[in-house]
Amino acid sequence: xxxxxxxxxxxxxxxxxxxxxxxxxxxxxxxxxxxxxxxxxxxxxxxxxxxxxxxxxxxxxxxxxxxxxxxxxxxxxxxxxxxxxxxxxxxxxxxxxxxxxxxxxxxxxxxxxxxxxxxxxxxxxxxxxxxxxxxxxxxxxxxxxxxxxxxxxxxxxxxxxxxxxxxxxxxxxxxxxxxxxxxxxxxxxxxxxx
Ligand code: IMP
Numbered sequence: 001x002x003x004x005x006x007x008x009x010x011x012x013x014x015x016x017x018x019x020x021x022x023x024x025x026x027x028x029x030x031x032x033x034x035x036x037x038x039x040x041x042x043x044x045x046x047x048x049x050x051x052x053x054x055x056x057x058x059x060x061x062x063x064x065x066x067x068x069x070x071x072x073x074x075x076x077x078x079x080x081x082x083x084x085x086x087x088x089x090x091x092x093x094x095x096x097x098x099x100x101x102x103x104x105x106x107x108x109x110x111x112x113x114x115x116x117x118x119x120x121x122x123x124x125x126x127x128x129x130x131x132x133x134x135x136x137x138x139x140x141x142x143x144x145x146x147x148x149x150x151x152x153x154x155x156x157x158x159x160x161x162x163x164x165x166x167x168x169x170x171x172x173x174x175x176x177x178x179x180x181x182x183x184x185x186x187x188x189x190x191x192x193x194x
Pocket of ligand 1: 010068069070071072085086087115147148149150151163175177
């Protein structure tokens with residue numbers, strides 16, 4: 001089984017992605033390769049941030065790896081929180097961050113939003129990007145306990161439940177990360193068979 005380093009310290013994300021990749025590849029965490037650095041994420045786009053993280057790992061640990069950058073884009077907030085999703089309020093606390101989105105959107109009727117995910121894969125020194133987007137609506141109140149981040153305030157298009165109220169498999173199937181990872185997996189398998 002091939003090993004790939006996934007540049008994340010987020011346990012939820014690692015579980016989600018490993019579930020999508022199945023047993024074709026074993027994902028290694030940053031901890032497993034001994035990376036305790038705070039990997040810089042100073043870009044202003046998801047592409048820039050994902051790429052920056054992958055290049056950091058290649059440079060310092062000489063491994064094939066992939067990194068993702070993702071976040072929530074709210075139309076009525078001009079695309080915020082966007083690349084600043086993880087610390088929108090200045091804190092990393094998800095409740096505080098989603099609370100800020102709800103507060104800023106109080107009374108707004110345009111509640112359209114999307115989660116976007118960009119993956120940068122660095123394999124044999126070459127970079128490949130994969131992107132996934134899921135459209136939806138921001139709720140008036142948080143609802144549900146599963147998932148992470150902004151899941152309790154996001155209802156994907158065509159559904160009545162927030163991501164937090166859905167079984168994890170259902171979220172993984174339709175999510176931005178699910179879509180980007182499916183494209184990554186498709187690429188890796190094709191590449192493996194070539
Ligand atoms: P990243 O770890 O730099 O990609 O930051 C992503 C941030 O965007 C997370 O900390 C969450 O706040 C938010 N986010 C990304 N994907 C999701 C998701 O699937 N559900 C909820 N929030 C998400």
